[in-house]
Protein backbone atom coordinates (compact mmCIF):
# COMPACT_ATOMS: atom_id res chain seq x y z
CA UNK A 1 0.00 0.00 0.00
CA UNK A 2 1.36 3.45 -0.92
CA UNK A 3 1.29 6.36 1.50
CA UNK A 4 -1.13 9.17 0.67
CA UNK A 5 0.67 11.96 -1.19
CA UNK A 6 0.64 15.33 0.58
CA UNK A 7 -1.83 17.84 -0.85
CA UNK A 8 0.09 19.81 -3.46
CA UNK A 9 -0.78 23.05 -5.17
CA UNK A 10 0.69 24.05 -8.50
CA UNK A 11 0.66 27.68 -9.56
CA UNK A 12 -0.02 27.58 -13.31
CA UNK A 13 -0.18 31.26 -14.34
CA UNK A 14 -0.57 34.73 -12.91
CA UNK A 15 -1.52 38.20 -14.22
CA UNK A 16 -3.36 41.36 -13.19
CA UNK A 17 -7.13 41.31 -13.70
CA UNK A 18 -8.81 44.72 -13.92
CA UNK A 19 -12.50 44.47 -12.94
CA UNK A 20 -15.22 47.02 -12.26
CA UNK A 21 -14.29 46.67 -8.58
CA UNK A 22 -10.60 47.38 -9.12
CA UNK A 23 -7.47 45.52 -10.15
CA UNK A 24 -7.04 42.02 -8.69
CA UNK A 25 -4.04 39.71 -8.90
CA UNK A 26 -5.25 36.57 -10.68
CA UNK A 27 -3.48 33.29 -9.98
CA UNK A 28 -4.54 30.13 -11.75
CA UNK A 29 -3.68 27.09 -9.65
CA UNK A 30 -4.51 23.42 -9.43
CA UNK A 31 -4.65 21.13 -6.45
CA UNK A 32 -4.83 17.38 -5.97
CA UNK A 33 -7.97 17.40 -8.15
CA UNK A 34 -6.00 18.70 -11.19
CA UNK A 35 -8.72 21.28 -11.92
CA UNK A 36 -7.75 24.85 -12.93
CA UNK A 37 -9.03 27.13 -10.13
CA UNK A 38 -8.57 30.89 -9.85
CA UNK A 39 -7.51 33.03 -6.89
CA UNK A 40 -8.33 36.74 -7.18
CA UNK A 41 -6.63 38.80 -4.53
CA UNK A 42 -5.91 42.31 -3.39
CA UNK A 43 -3.09 43.17 -1.01
CA UNK A 44 -2.58 46.20 1.19
CA UNK A 45 -0.20 48.61 -0.59
CA UNK A 46 3.23 48.87 1.12
CA UNK A 47 2.50 52.50 2.14
CA UNK A 48 -0.51 51.45 4.28
CA UNK A 49 0.16 50.07 7.79
CA UNK A 50 -0.52 46.32 7.83
CA UNK A 51 -3.74 45.18 9.53
CA UNK A 52 -3.75 42.60 12.35
CA UNK A 53 -7.11 41.31 11.14
CA UNK A 54 -7.17 38.09 9.12
CA UNK A 55 -8.05 38.74 5.45
CA UNK A 56 -11.59 38.60 4.08
CA UNK A 57 -11.86 35.43 2.03
CA UNK A 58 -14.64 34.15 -0.23
CA UNK A 59 -14.47 30.50 -1.33
CA UNK A 60 -16.86 30.56 -4.28
CA UNK A 61 -18.28 27.68 -6.33
CA UNK A 62 -18.49 28.01 -10.09
CA UNK A 63 -22.01 28.55 -11.46
CA UNK A 64 -22.13 29.21 -15.20
CA UNK A 65 -25.85 29.88 -15.30
CA UNK A 66 -25.89 32.27 -12.37
CA UNK A 67 -22.66 34.16 -13.05
CA UNK A 68 -22.22 34.33 -16.84
CA UNK A 69 -25.87 34.15 -17.90
CA UNK A 70 -27.64 36.01 -15.10
CA UNK A 71 -29.91 33.07 -14.19
CA UNK A 72 -32.34 34.01 -11.46
CA UNK A 73 -32.70 30.45 -10.21
CA UNK A 74 -29.87 31.03 -7.73
CA UNK A 75 -27.95 33.92 -6.15
CA UNK A 76 -24.41 32.99 -7.24
CA UNK A 77 -23.92 35.98 -9.57
CA UNK A 78 -24.83 38.67 -6.99
CA UNK A 79 -22.87 36.81 -4.31
CA UNK A 80 -19.68 36.78 -6.40
CA UNK A 81 -20.13 40.45 -7.21
CA UNK A 82 -20.72 41.32 -3.54
CA UNK A 83 -17.61 39.39 -2.48
CA UNK A 84 -15.39 41.21 -4.99
CA UNK A 85 -16.89 44.55 -3.94
CA UNK A 86 -16.35 43.90 -0.20
CA UNK A 87 -12.74 42.83 -0.75
CA UNK A 88 -12.09 45.88 -2.95
CA UNK A 89 -13.62 48.09 -0.25
CA UNK A 90 -11.21 46.69 2.36
CA UNK A 91 -8.36 46.81 -0.16
CA UNK A 92 -7.25 43.30 0.79
CA UNK A 93 -8.61 39.77 0.66
CA UNK A 94 -9.23 37.01 -1.83
CA UNK A 95 -11.88 35.19 -3.83
CA UNK A 96 -10.98 31.56 -4.44
CA UNK A 97 -13.08 30.68 -7.47
CA UNK A 98 -13.42 26.91 -7.51
CA UNK A 99 -14.10 25.27 -10.84
CA UNK A 100 -15.51 21.78 -11.05
CA UNK A 101 -18.02 22.83 -8.39
CA UNK A 102 -20.90 23.38 -10.83
CA UNK A 103 -24.22 22.22 -9.33
CA UNK A 104 -22.65 21.74 -5.87
CA UNK A 105 -20.15 19.41 -7.53
CA UNK A 106 -22.50 17.27 -9.66
CA UNK A 107 -21.64 18.99 -12.97
CA UNK A 108 -23.60 21.14 -15.40
CA UNK A 109 -25.72 18.44 -17.04
CA UNK A 110 -26.83 17.04 -13.68
CA UNK A 111 -27.59 20.56 -12.43
CA UNK A 112 -29.83 21.20 -15.45
CA UNK A 113 -31.52 17.84 -14.79
CA UNK A 114 -31.98 18.95 -11.18
CA UNK A 115 -33.60 22.18 -12.43
CA UNK A 116 -36.02 20.11 -14.55
CA UNK A 117 -36.95 18.11 -11.45
CA UNK A 118 -37.48 21.39 -9.56
CA UNK A 119 -39.87 22.47 -12.34
CA UNK A 120 -41.77 19.26 -11.54
CA UNK A 121 -42.06 20.25 -7.86
CA UNK A 122 -38.98 18.87 -6.09
CA UNK A 123 -36.78 21.22 -4.07
CA UNK A 124 -33.03 21.61 -4.67
CA UNK A 125 -32.13 18.96 -2.07
CA UNK A 126 -34.74 16.41 -3.21
CA UNK A 127 -33.71 16.91 -6.85
CA UNK A 128 -30.07 15.96 -6.19
CA UNK A 129 -31.17 12.88 -4.26
CA UNK A 130 -33.61 11.86 -7.01
CA UNK A 131 -30.68 11.94 -9.44
CA UNK A 132 -28.73 9.56 -7.21
CA UNK A 133 -26.34 12.33 -6.17
CA UNK A 134 -25.38 13.56 -2.70
CA UNK A 135 -26.90 16.88 -1.67
CA UNK A 136 -23.41 18.39 -1.89
CA UNK A 137 -20.41 16.78 -3.60
CA UNK A 138 -17.94 19.68 -3.30
CA UNK A 139 -14.43 19.47 -1.86
CA UNK A 140 -12.76 22.58 -0.49
CA UNK A 141 -9.38 20.86 -0.21
CA UNK A 142 -7.71 22.76 -3.09
CA UNK A 143 -8.80 26.13 -1.64
CA UNK A 144 -7.47 25.22 1.80
CA UNK A 145 -4.22 23.88 0.32
CA UNK A 146 -3.71 27.09 -1.67
CA UNK A 147 -4.34 29.28 1.39
CA UNK A 148 -1.90 27.23 3.46
CA UNK A 149 0.72 27.34 0.69
CA UNK A 150 0.64 31.16 0.58
CA UNK A 151 0.79 31.33 4.38
CA UNK A 152 -2.83 32.29 5.15
CA UNK A 153 -3.79 30.34 8.27
CA UNK A 154 -6.60 32.51 9.65
CA UNK A 155 -9.41 34.04 7.61
CA UNK A 156 -12.61 36.02 7.90
CA UNK A 157 -14.88 33.93 5.71
CA UNK A 158 -17.71 35.31 3.57
CA UNK A 159 -20.40 32.63 3.50
CA UNK A 160 -23.86 31.61 4.68
CA UNK A 161 -23.02 27.91 4.53
CA UNK A 162 -22.05 26.26 7.84
CA UNK A 163 -20.76 23.13 6.05
CA UNK A 164 -18.21 25.29 4.20
CA UNK A 165 -16.96 26.67 7.53
CA UNK A 166 -16.62 23.14 8.94
CA UNK A 167 -14.93 21.76 5.81
CA UNK A 168 -12.32 24.52 5.65
CA UNK A 169 -11.65 24.22 9.33
CA UNK A 170 -11.21 20.44 8.97
CA UNK A 171 -8.74 21.19 6.17
CA UNK A 172 -6.60 23.26 8.55
CA UNK A 173 -7.83 26.82 7.94
CA UNK A 174 -8.65 28.88 11.03
CA UNK A 175 -11.95 30.74 10.67
CA UNK A 176 -11.70 33.79 12.90
CA UNK A 177 -15.07 35.18 11.83
CA UNK A 178 -17.90 34.32 9.47
CA UNK A 179 -19.45 37.17 7.50
CA UNK A 180 -22.94 36.40 6.23
CA UNK A 181 -23.67 37.35 2.64
CA UNK A 182 -26.71 39.39 1.69
CA UNK A 183 -29.32 37.29 -0.11
CA UNK A 184 -30.59 38.45 -3.48
CA UNK A 185 -34.22 37.29 -3.35
CA UNK A 186 -36.24 37.21 -6.56
CA UNK A 187 -39.52 35.45 -7.40
CA UNK A 188 -37.52 32.84 -9.37
CA UNK A 189 -35.18 31.91 -6.50
CA UNK A 190 -37.48 32.34 -3.49
CA UNK A 191 -38.04 28.58 -3.02
CA UNK A 192 -34.33 27.84 -3.59
CA UNK A 193 -33.21 30.34 -0.94
CA UNK A 194 -35.85 29.06 1.51
CA UNK A 195 -34.67 25.46 1.03
CA UNK A 196 -31.05 26.49 1.64
CA UNK A 197 -32.09 28.09 4.92
CA UNK A 198 -34.50 25.37 6.07
CA UNK A 199 -32.75 22.19 4.89
CA UNK A 200 -29.09 23.15 4.51
CA UNK A 201 -28.75 25.38 7.56
CA UNK A 202 -27.69 28.46 5.58
CA UNK A 203 -27.77 31.83 7.23
CA UNK A 204 -28.19 34.85 4.99
CA UNK A 205 -29.36 38.40 5.27
CA UNK A 206 -32.71 39.72 4.25
CA UNK A 207 -32.71 42.91 2.14
CA UNK A 208 -31.99 45.95 4.27
CA UNK A 209 -30.35 43.98 7.09
CA UNK A 210 -26.94 45.18 8.19
CA UNK A 211 -24.05 42.90 7.20
CA UNK A 212 -23.56 40.46 10.02
CA UNK A 213 -20.41 38.89 11.25
CA UNK A 214 -20.08 36.41 14.03
CA UNK A 215 -17.39 34.37 15.63
CA UNK A 216 -17.24 30.87 14.23
CA UNK A 217 -16.40 29.35 17.62
Ligand SMILES: Nc1nc2c(ncn2[C@@H]2O[C@H](COP(=O)(O)OP(=O)(O)OP(=O)(O)O)[C@@H](O)[C@H]2O)c(=O)[nH]1
Pocket residue numbers: 059060061062063064073074075076079101102103104105106110111114115124128158159160161164181192196202
Ligand atom coordinates in the same frame (compact mmCIF):
# COMPACT_ATOMS: atom_id res chain seq x y z
N1 LIG B 1 -27.43 20.76 -7.64
C1 LIG B 1 -27.80 22.04 -7.65
N2 LIG B 1 -26.83 22.97 -7.58
C2 LIG B 1 -27.21 24.25 -7.59
C3 LIG B 1 -28.55 24.66 -7.67
N3 LIG B 1 -28.59 26.01 -7.66
C4 LIG B 1 -27.30 26.42 -7.58
N4 LIG B 1 -26.46 25.37 -7.54
C5 LIG B 1 -25.02 25.33 -7.39
O1 LIG B 1 -24.74 25.61 -6.05
C6 LIG B 1 -23.41 26.12 -5.92
C7 LIG B 1 -23.47 27.30 -4.97
O2 LIG B 1 -23.98 26.83 -3.77
P1 LIG B 1 -24.92 27.65 -2.82
O3 LIG B 1 -25.71 26.65 -2.01
O4 LIG B 1 -25.70 28.68 -3.60
O5 LIG B 1 -23.96 28.47 -1.92
P2 LIG B 1 -22.75 27.93 -1.07
O6 LIG B 1 -21.53 28.09 -1.90
O7 LIG B 1 -23.02 26.56 -0.53
O8 LIG B 1 -22.79 28.89 0.17
P3 LIG B 1 -22.43 30.42 0.26
O9 LIG B 1 -20.97 30.46 0.63
O10 LIG B 1 -23.27 30.98 1.32
O11 LIG B 1 -22.70 31.03 -1.10
C8 LIG B 1 -22.96 26.47 -7.31
O12 LIG B 1 -22.04 25.46 -7.72
C9 LIG B 1 -24.23 26.33 -8.16
O13 LIG B 1 -23.97 25.85 -9.47
C10 LIG B 1 -29.56 23.65 -7.71
O14 LIG B 1 -30.76 23.89 -7.73
N5 LIG B 1 -29.12 22.35 -7.72
Ligand SMILES: [Zn+2]
Pocket residue numbers: 063065066067074075076077
Ligand atom coordinates in the same frame (compact mmCIF):
# COMPACT_ATOMS: atom_id res chain seq x y z
ZN1 LIG C 1 -25.81 29.51 -9.02
